[in-house]
Amino acid sequence: MPDKGQPGSETWKCDEAGNPDCWKTGGGGMWQTGSYDPSTKTTYWGTGNPVPMFDPEYRPGDNLYTNSSVALDVDTGKMKWYFQYTPGDYMDYDEIGPQLLLDTKINGEDRKVLAHFGRNGIFYDLDRTNGAYIQSGQYVGKLTWTKGLDPKTGKPLEYDPTKSLQVYAEGKIDRAGAKATTCPNLQGGTNFFPTGYNPTLGIAYAVGIEGCSDLAVKTIAPADVKPGQIFQAGTGVNNGAQTGTVTAIDVTTGKSLAQQATPYPMYSGVMATPDLVWAGSLDGTFAAYDAKTLAVKWSMNLGTGFQGSPIAFNAGGKEYIAIVGGGPGLANFDYPELKAKSTANIVWVFGPFVFVGHGRLGGASP
Numbered sequence: 001m002p003d004k005g006q007p008g009s010e011t012w013k014c015d016e017a018g019n020p021d022c023w024k025t026g027g028g029g030m031w032q033t034g035s036y037d038p039s040t041k042t043t044y045w046g047t048g049n050p051v052p053m054f055d056p057e058y059r060p061g062d063n064l065y066t067n068s069s070v071a072l073d074v075d076t077g078k079m080k081w082y083f084q085y086t087p088g089d090y091m092d093y094d095e096i097g098p099q100l101l102l103d104t105k106i107n108g109e110d111r112k113v114l115a116h117f118g119r120n121g122i123f124y125d126l127d128r129t130n131g132a133y134i135q136s137g138q139y140v141g142k143l144t145w146t147k148g149l150d151p152k153t154g155k156p157l158e159y160d161p162t163k164s165l166q167v168y169a170e171g172k173i174d175r176a177g178a179k180a181t182t183c184p185n186l187q188g189g190t191n192f193f194p195t196g197y198n199p200t201l202g203i204a205y206a207v208g209i210e211g212c213s214d215l216a217v218k219t220i221a222p223a224d225v226k227p228g229q230i231f232q233a234g235t236g237v238n239n240g241a242q243t244g245t246v247t248a249i250d251v252t253t254g255k256s257l258a259q260q261a262t263p264y265p266m267y268s269g270v271m272a273t274p275d276l277v278w279a280g281s282l283d284g285t286f287a288a289y290d291a292k293t294l295a296v297k298w299s300m301n302l303g304t305g306f307q308g309s310p311i312a313f314n315a316g317g318k319e320y321i322a323i324v325g326g327g328p329g330l331a332n333f334d335y336p337e338l339k340a341k342s343t344a345n346i347v348w349v350f351g352p353f354v355f356v357g358h359g360r361l362g363g364a365s366p
Contacts, residue, residue, distance in 0.1 A: 054234025280306025
């Protein structure tokens with residue numbers, strides 16, 4: 001958060017809220033590991049939502065540098081650039097998720113790209129040398145919070161820089177009682193889950209949640225904000241059934257190439273190997289998907305829900321795939337069958353794998 005007088009501090013219009021120190025509890029936390037480009041000694045991080053997450057009247061303004069990708073010089077700590085995805089956010093669409101650093105061609109031109117699956121349901125390509133917006137594409141099935149992005153700036157079409165309080169397409173929520181339903185779910189899209197990239201195919205991958213959330217404000221007085229306590233000033237609950245997807249994006253266009261629907265929200269990250277994409281599901285299914293079509297090539301239900309990513313490793317000259325299952329985790333999405341899953345923490349290891357052509361097509365039981 002910028003201190004008073006620092007660049008960006010003007011986007012915290014705390015005096016309008018009658019709480020001149022609102023920026024001191026402004027959020028913007030970095031709670032997912034960033035990426036690093038050694039050639040330029042730059043590290044790239046995603047930042048969290050403004051706090052309180054559901055009450056923008058408490059902290060009017062765009063609230064820099066929340067909901068952003070930021071590029072930092074590792075020698076000096078100075079910010080090189082930033083890109084804010086959802087100014088003045090009140091939907092909990094923080095953007096701490098992985099920052100993919102890619103060298104690719106866009107419109108026939110070699111570009112150094114930061115690619116990011118936004119929690120807001122949109123995939124972004126940014127120029128990682130200066131943070132300029134290049135292109136984007138929707139990757140969730142239902143997106144209602146905005147009618148689209150400005151093709152020049154990448155900002156939501158509803159964004160008005162002259163306003164202290166933004167109102168996006170799904171409508172505002174406020175202390176007077178206005179409520180709204182926003183899609184995707186307040187957890188995304190994809191959330192903090194690791195995303196993947198296949199440099200040979202030029203395809204980026206993510207798992208995510210398909211559904212919506214009901215949002216409302218609960219007024220909290222500044223005097224009632226206590227250190228160490230959660231400060232949301234509102235509620236966000238699931239609206240109807242929530243399902244999931246595995247998505248493949250062409251990074252040269254920002255558009256979806258393929259998508260595989262799943263019966264439950266996906267909370268595990270993905271791992272990309274030359275011809276497959278691997279991911280675990282909350283219902284205990286561990287699966288390998290075709291890298292181009294996302295058709296299921298292999299799957300097994302192991303009985304423990306997955307909320308972490310698979311890994312590949314070599315031991316004794318043989319390749320193995322492993323994933324950790326179990327634990328109550330952060331999400332059950334009110335499905336009784338998910339709540340009944342074993343919470344025993346188990347490491348599942350598969351292999352050795354056989355190779356047919358260039359693809360990993362099968363392996364022994366765990």
